[in-house]
Amino acid sequence: MKDPAPSRPARLADVARLAGVSAATASRALNGSDRGVREANRVRVLEAAKSLGYTTNIAAQAVARGRARGVTLVVKGMPDDYANPITAGVVSATQRRGLPFTLILAGTAPADLVEAVNLVRSHRPEILVIAGGRATDDVTIPALVEALRRYEAEGGRAVLITQEGLPFDTVAYANRKGGYDMATTLAGLGYRNFAVVSGFKHGITQRDRTEGFVAGLADAGIELPADRILIGDFNRDAAYAMTGDLLRRNVAVDAIFAVNDSMALGVLTFLRDTGDPRRVAVAGFDDIKALRDVTPSLTTVHLSWEQVADEALELAVSPRSDSPRTRVVEGHVIVRESTPPVVS
Amino acid sequence: MKDPAPSRPARLADVARLAGVSAATASRALNGSDRGVREANRVRVLEAAKSLGYTTNIAAQAVARGRARGVTLVVKGMPDDYANPITAGVVSATQRRGLPFTLILAGTAPADLVEAVNLVRSHRPEILVIAGGRATDDVTIPALVEALRRYEAEGGRAVLITQEGLPFDTVAYANRKGGYDMATTLAGLGYRNFAVVSGFKHGITQRDRTEGFVAGLADAGIELPADRILIGDFNRDAAYAMTGDLLRRNVAVDAIFAVNDSMALGVLTFLRDTGDPRRVAVAGFDDIKALRDVTPSLTTVHLSWEQVADEALELAVSPRSDSPRTRVVEGHVIVRESTPPVVS
DNA sequence: AATCCTAGCGGAAAGGCTTTCCGTCGTTGC
DNA sequence: GCAACGACGGAAAGCCTTTCCGCTAGGATT
Structure with missing residues (x-):
């Protein structure tokens, strides 16, 4: 001893x-x-x-077995974004199953993701989970698909947590429906003049949420002028800045829908920093934990990230199927203080 | 191709x-x-x-070289605590140096940490960073020291981000001084009746912060009755509950110091949920990013986690020294809205 | 009692890479 | 024109574990 x-x-x-x-x-x-x-x-x-x-010696074990145990998660973007619910969900789902966990961070550029997948390939893990939305103009998609194909051909199991559409097992969440429901909910509360704070142009997540929202408004008989959809980076600070741009234009707006909670927090904080936050209603998307501690409490689309992560791992450990499977997790709107009913 | x-x-x-x-x-x-x-x-x-x-094939490479490239970080505790600034700091410091990064989560029990270190040993990474405070009554310390000794004897480099005192390179942050400065700052603002919301009994981080705070109050001529120091779990929800316990006792309190920001948010939210948050001042510790979006903005002790992480990696990559080195990173108080000057 | 199984064990190969040790070849210096 | 040297390529010996396969011993079966 x-x-x-x-x-x-x-x-x-x-x-x-x-x-x-x-x-x-x-x-x-x-x-x-x-x-x-x-x-x-x-x-x-x-x-x-x-x-x-x-x-x-895990490395030697991996060599001998031809594959390393466990799950590797690839996340796009910055580490200090406290509002990354997918990571938290995958980590705890992995823990629950007693699997070793490795995190690989990819840069935000599309090519970085391909590179990250190849890095993962060199680790030869059993399971690879990729989190993060795609972009419509992503020219690296073929390269990404090829890298993932190789990974799977080599015996790995890849699962995407993102939009459906790539030829791999995927867990998607109902972005369009969430946006739609949010729109009808807000309309039902009496709001009429909307703006949307959205992320960079080609991101599919923000596009779907925005389109769903617009469709919902349309079905409620409300038209959203194109200039009320603000485009910027997909994060809090950008949302903060965009809100300033919007209000400086002095347009009539009584509710702002931000395509995720981080951005909604940026909007909320801007409104607060410059006046009464109650004047303009704010709604977000994701229901991240940090929302519990802000005022006014934020209306949002709740998504069960635990469930998303769980389904992803379930797909990963289940027998390989011949055609890619897709699971869609639906969310539901939670109305909180940031969108009080309009009294007229 | x-x-x-x-x-x-x-x-x-x-x-x-x-x-x-x-x-x-x-x-x-x-x-x-x-x-x-x-x-x-x-x-x-x-x-x-x-x-x-x-x-x-990284595994094969590691077998051949006898060691795997990169940094493995061991973190105690839950993944979905969005307020873990050390992890974010280490991740980005690691990225900056282009080193592969692996995250291992340990349970919250002391023995889990030893187990996690042994798991890391089996990965044979060049660098091991352990984040998270120790406890005074931790009977597993000898086992932890032995596991780390073995790791270093096998050629690895271990760095602790925690309190000084263990025979390994350590980056500590000035908990006691931060608490002290916070006390004198709050006293200077005119507060007199304090309570401290602290974490579980034997945690050294919370103990030092609390003791520093008490000492600072003493130097300002204020005595803190023992029953004003609340002990519970080291997280937001516990702080939320503790605040309720405190206020139900109907004691005169005009300022609450929570030993970290997560807990301060719990306090703040409790106060808000049950009345006017301005009635009792609240201060925290860490200056986590999530603070930007809460109201009132929170007075806290700012710590540069980037710097902490950077010093840790610097120690790790610098030539091994014969005796363990310690670097201490100091913080400073930032006064925000949650502790307005007392008008009398 | 003779035969057949089966559980358990050990030797050896395999797995993919690095690194040492030589040998070769081309270059430099005189 | 020759010796010495430096740079580079390749064979082979590791690194540590798993796994295949053959073997033994002992119990079950008849």
């Missing part, structure tokens, strides 16, 4: 020797296998391992 | 064959080495790799 720290890690052969068995038996005893090991030997191996402070 | 997806990943030998060189040369060309490779060969190898869609 207290031997002087070795200058190289104990390896399986050391354990085997100390336990008086072969490396093969030690391997079976330590890291499981269908083959049986006599109880007495199993115990001796475990004790030997403990006394040597042995830990399996 | 467009060969049908292979059923097994291309390996180095395939690249070498296609390029018409040996595996040794291909290795040198692709993954660097002190040895030179003739330019013409280098180019041919790179082209061959590209056309085969080759990615280095």
